[in-house]
Amino acid sequence: MGERGFGGLIAGLGLTMIMGYGALYYAFTVMAPALMAEFGWSSSFTYGCFSLGLLAGGLMAPVAGRQFDRFGVRLPMTIGSAAAALALAAMALVQGPVSYGVALVLLQAASTFVLYDAAFTGISQIAGPRARRVITALTLIAGFASTLFWPLTTYLVDHLGWRETYLVFAAAMFVTCVPTHYLCLAPADRQGRRVAPPVVGEVVAPQAAGSLWRQPAFVLLATSFCLGGFVLAVFPVYVLTILGALGTAPSTAIWVAALIGPAQVGARFIEMVGGKGWGATTVGLLAASALPVALAAVLGSGQGTAFAVVFALFYGAGQGLKSIAYGVVPLALFGAAGYGTLLGRLSSLRLIVSAVAPFAFAALVDGFGMDAALGVALAFAVASLAAYLALLRRLAPRPAAA
Known part of the structure; x- marks a missing residue:
């Protein structure tokens, strides 16, 4: 291995x-x-x-x-x-x-x-x-x-x-x-803080911290992580409330929510065992893609338990893969030089979003109702995926001029 x-x-x-x-x-x-x-x-x-x-x-x-x-x-x-x-x-x-x-x-x-x-x-x-x-x-x-x-x-x-x-x-x-x-x-x-050859990134490695914001790849990555982080910060607090408000019976909501943990671990296990041929950016793409599916499913959970189960499985998988993506995608893109500083900047933004998200979501529910609040969360998930796809497009090799 x-x-x-x-x-x-x-x-x-x-x-x-x-x-x-x-x-x-x-x-x-x-x-x-x-x-x-x-x-x-x-x-x-x-x-x-x-x-x-x-x-x-x-x-x-x-x-x-x-x-x-x-x-x-x-x-x-x-x-x-x-x-x-x-x-x-x-x-x-x-x-x-x-x-x-x-x-x-x-x-x-x-x-x-x-x-x-x-x-x-x-x-x-x-x-x-x-x-x-x-x-x-x-x-x-x-x-x-x-x-x-x-x-x-x-x-x-x-x-x-x-x-x-x-x-x-x-x-x-x-x-x-x-x-x-x-x-x-x-x-x-x-070994001088490294016992293996350094990782060389696909993008120019960050120098001064201020220069990160002048790199489109960093801006797109930070945008994707923060928008996805909003969704991931909301559901641990409100998942039972959300399912209940959409018509899922309390007893059903509990066992559906319990599926999130196994789905999270299962996605990580699949990535560890079967993802050797995937690039690090593919892990990030799968994580970003899972969240819109999960949000769309939870909006339909009132129509049947199957929707709620789909939500739990995709949300858990997305959450599990996001934890990996937070570490491996920046390393693959920017390399090991300045990696700690880069992660610090990304985590700073994520933690601030995570602190604000539950209150913002509660305000949306109070002001506009649960469906509207979930619609905003779905929009954030889609925007997170769009930012990540834009990042991948920037990284894609351009055909050589004839």
Whole structure:
């Protein structure tokens, strides 16, 4: 397999990605009701502060990306893991709205140093041209973060309480992620932050950060990722509400929504096993193409369960492939030089969109109704695909002049 020889790296980062996404992101869905019950906060305030944290992460992402390019990822990810553990401990000590908001900002700022962007950059530095296969294998493992942490967090909150659960996660983050990042990323430092030949991109590699916006390929890629990111940010929050509003029975909506996770992992597995002949840009195309199909299907879900199932399968597949595309498409297009900075810029935009999307969608539903709001989301998905197709057209070789 293309990832042979990097088993330790994949296993180590797989463990830390599950821990990172589980404790820093997915656990909050379970913790939020307990926080609201104890402090009497509204849902809009509780989740609004989480979105504020995402905005902070978006602002921090370019800074983190520059550090990854300058120092490699071993030191930033090790220190970032310790900072994330401290931020989780701060969540356990929350006493009011101010300390809550500060803790969430610290939590999401620290997350930019320990999640996919950092891992993908480290893989590109260590695995070189074989990075795509390693990234795919990593996302396959990390895809189980929600599967593991939603029930685990529920169990711990029920038996220990939300504060004690945050302390458990803080200790687990420190004990598992700090030494794992230091040890499994060591080859990147010992070999001058790269143990394989660098990836050479299809597009001129970015130089100064400001020059990225003068490259049409970057603008089109960022536009596609951000528009698709809007759709991907909305459904984890509203999927049951959306299906219910369109006429799907509550019991049916639950099992349909449960198909999203397996579809996500299944798409990644197919890409890992059968996608060796695909170019990285093909992965991005498949991901961008799946979302319009999913949105069109969900709009018809009131006509029958089959539409809802099609939505779940295509949405899950699109979500699963998007995680891979976020890492491998920029690497294929721009190469390894400045890859951390490039990912930081892209993630900054994505995180800001992810923070705003749920509120924007809710405002659309309140003002114009569910069908209209989903119509806007479908338009975003189609526009995301159109921007990606425009990118591919720019990359297509032009026939030589006669």
